[in-house]
Amino acid sequence: MIKEEGHKWFAIYTKSRMEKKVADRLTEKGIEVYCPTQTVLRQWSDRKKKVKVAVFSSYVFVKWNNDQERLKILQTQGVVNFVRYLGQDAKIRSSEIEAIQNLLGEYEEVSVEPISEGDRVQIEQGSMKGQKGKVIKTQKDRVIVFIESLGLSLTAEISKARLKKVGDKEDIKDSKFHF
Numbered sequence: 001m002i003k004e005e006g007h008k009w010f011a012i013y014t015k016s017r018m019e020k021k022v023a024d025r026l027t028e029k030g031i032e033v034y035c036p037t038q039t040v041l042r043q044w045s046d047r048k049k050k051v052k053v054a055v056f057s058s059y060v061f062v063k064w065n066n067d068q069e070r071l072k073i074l075q076t077q078g079v080v081n082f083v084r085y086l087g088q089d090a091k092i093r094s095s096e097i098e099a100i101q102n103l104l105g106e107y108e109e110v111s112v113e114p115i116s117e118g119d120r121v122q123i124e125q126g127s128m129k130g131q132k133g134k135v136i137k138t139q140k141d142r143v144i145v146f147i148e149s150l151g152l153s154l155t156a157e158i159s160k161a162r163l164k165k166v167g168d169k170e171d172i173k174d175s176k177f178h179f
Contacts, residue, residue, distance in 0.1 A: 009034070009061045009092040011083040018078035019054035025076050032063040036100055055104065059083070061097060115143060120167040123158065132166060 014022045023035035036055040041048055054060075058080075064070045070089075073079060082089040115121060119135045123145070133147035145158050 009063055009094060009097050010089050011059050011061055011092060012073060013080040013083060014058050014060055015078050015080060016058055019056070019058065019060050020052070022076060022078040023060050025078065026060070026062060026073060029072050029076065031069060031073060034061040034097060034101075036061075036104055038104060055100075061092060115163060115165060119165055121145060121163040122166045123162060124164050125162045126158075128158075135163075 023033045026033045037052045122132045133145040136146045137144040
């Protein structure tokens, strides 16, 4: 992957299950593109097969330098639109793309699940690893998790990257989980 200083990454929406084809078409047009994929085992009625699937459903990351390249991207078959934030194409830092690449290089299976208020989660990293709790508030890439342990209540602000969704939304006090 080419690293050009000053150029930002952008996310584009693609038609459903068109991520890899869109990435190939954009590459053919000379656009720098990143479509994170992982190999998963899929079961068909008669066989199992390893296939590469996009990590982010309906998203591909691109770099463009001028309005002509942006238009080329939008005119590519399978592209729906750019992801927008505050009326502009949402910019993604190179460090965030590198973090995704590092994560995919380190772990074989990665799943992307939105975490929202009320979700039951388990802490996957750090000193509280293994503890379960309930998301009571979300803030950008961090969440406030309510953890009930040893008869005490603890509220912690934790990065979403350190959490794993573990069940349906439910009231933590009504759950059968014990910490």
